[in-house]
Amino acid sequence: MEQLGLILLNGLVYGLLLFMLSVGLTLIFGMMGVLNLAHASFYMLGAFLAFTISIRLGFWAALIIVPVLVGLIGAVVERYGLRTVHKHGHLAELLFTFGLAFIIGEVVPLIWGRTPVPYRVPAALDFPLFSIAGNAYPAYRLFMMAVAIAMFLVLYLALARTRLGLVVRAALTHPDMVGMLGHDVPKVFTLVFGAGCALAGLAGVIAGNAFTTEPGMARSLGAIVFAIVVMGGLGSIWGALVASLLIGFVQTASISLDMPLGTALMHLGIPVNTAMLTDLWQITIARVAPVVPYVLLILVLALRPRGLMGTRSA
Template identity: 50%
Template structure:
């Protein structure tokens, strides 16, 4: 039981990292109405900028500079490209974000190579935070959880407890009226895009040492990110949180359990699947497939199921509140 609880905590740290990344994309989609396919590239760029900055300023300097650097890149892209395409509809914007994501990945390959870089956990954050049944829970995973929660709490306070946040919400729901009151809606859109990029950069800065820092991380995390927000409900921060928790915990616990569907059916009293050789066809092979091997596939199986049964996402069944 303790081992399962520790795996659930590991899943929670991974889920909060996913939510930190997904929240930025959700903010961008809520205000601009475009799915930012470059968001995985922003995550990758944050990891690389943090690693590169850490060579000169240490880990903490890289952690501060990476979100700022990604925010600058996001601002330049929004002002220079997306703003010019906004009057053309969402399809040109979507294609532009896809192309820019590819540009970011290929630029990373040119600058830092195709292999992983040695972005390691700093000595001050190594070791065990606590132990359950002799198994350690790493300090760094606790740091990832604390960083994600602090960043998201700050974003929530800015959005719901400041005048700037009220303007952002007004621009989301009543853009013409907000503009008529003298507020620059285009500047608000640019600011939100920059904040979304900064959140992705921060996720990359803390996620790089935990996972891996390489160009392919953009595509891997980008695909997973869209599964998260679609499962939860597009444009909903509550949905992003729910989707991140489901995806993170399912993937982590699947690796921890490392059983098969046949094992589960056997525990329930049906022994027939256990007697089927795994090589006798597709169904027996699927029944004997280890969950640990299938873990990367599970979020997308969940995605297909949600799209088939509730295309609007899970949170639409729980609340009809506004997206934010």
């Protein structure tokens, strides 16, 4: 039972973190029709900048400064990069973000080196909060959850209650019409792109020290975030939330399950002939965990091409 509680707790933290990344990506896609392949690179940039700034000014300053900084970088990239490419169509835009991901991926090790940097959890939050299932639960995990929930509330209120939020939601389905009603859609694009990058930067600040801040972090998380956005339905905020939490729980659960695949399937009532493919059934679920998001992605796309809550086909 406690084991389940731990899985739920960790799954929720991980899921909310994934949402922080995927919501920016899905908003940008919904409005501009472009999958930003560099999105996870802004997450990595956030983690490395947080490392540097926390050394000079402390973690709390980094928590405020870095999202703003990464958001500004994102806005500049959109305004002076993407916007000029926009007239050549979506493929050009996609290739632009592809190139951008490589540039950030090369610049980061140039500045910070190729090995992980010692970005640490702040001392004030570096203690075990309580014990669950025989594990000490770090206070910092709870802090991550609090930041993620606060972010979610602010984002929700901004989209539901403000005029700009209305413009953004309308532009998710009909960006051209929004412009013809007199709203400066290119400016809104820049704002949304910047805000999405700021959220990715924030995720980098709070996750970089809980996990590892190293030059490969964008690649490993990027693919999962794409899977989430497609699974949830391109452009759907609620879809991104549901898919993030789903992947968060499923992956946390499968990592902590040390059970062989064959045994797990039999527990689920799926009969397998263990005499055939003996080696396959001996693999533990934990080792299969990394592939689970993509299996879910393919299942969702096969059964429901629009994604869980999307309105258009991927």
